Amino acid sequence: MGRYSSKNTTSSYRRLDNRELQRKGFLRPGGWTSLRWSRNGEAVGSVGIRAEFDRVVLRYRHQRYGEDWKDEEYPVFLDRTRCNYGGERVWFVCPARGCSRRVAVVYGGSIFACRHCYQLAYDSQREAAYSRALSRAQAIRMKLGGSPNMAEDFPDKPKGMHWRTYDLLCREAEDAQNRSCPPWLIRQILLK
Structure with missing residues (x-):
């Protein structure tokens, strides 16, 4: 690789x-x-x-x-x-x-x-898995009209969006946010 x-x-x-x-x-x-x-x-x-x-x-x-x-x-x-x-x-x-x-x-x-001839990778292909997960969680927040700042409250359902779609995006963002915690931080938390 x-x-x-x-x-x-x-x-x-x-x-x-x-x-x-x-x-x-x-x-x-x-x-x-x-x-x-x-x-x-x-x-x-x-x-x-x-x-x-x-x-x-x-x-x-x-x-x-x-x-x-x-x-x-x-x-x-x-x-x-x-x-x-x-x-x-x-x-x-x-x-x-x-x-x-x-x-x-x-x-x-x-x-x-084309990118294959220049042997180019996308930026996301060089990110660590936890960084990609954080990017995904931030993208969902922005799609819902919120801020990418994870410390802020999760954005409300936009007008016109189905509740089912909103709930699905909420679960996906939460899952991505949970995966976005870097391994060294998890070890640090568990050692305390």
Whole structure:
């Protein structure tokens, strides 16, 4: 499996999400847009996207450590699948040589490719089990309109939510909160 921090994570790479581009209408033939990424208010990257029927053409510049800037312009092909209730879903076909996976998100390095090609893990895959449980409990609290602070009271049932759903979320949050206690803290409590 490798060391604890052996893989880079998706959050450290620039990403193109075709669901977001589709929602905003940029994947229609003839559509185009420019995306910019920034870190601490400073622009760190941009990409121009021009849509054609079966592909998008990406245009951007990148620089490897100590090397000169390099201009890139290449197509990322699109694949479409039918949805059960009508319409269609658009996918990127990973442009990395030998891959051709159908993916919703491509990540930018020297080329935009899928997370498998860059061997990227999700942040949650690097979290300890108790940390994932805490994240889940906090997510449920926020879904119910509350604060992620575990010291605050559990949020009331939102208007329009079924009691059965609310009760289910309460039990799930309580279970996640119980699992979120780190093992060293449990040992500390038991030793006293």
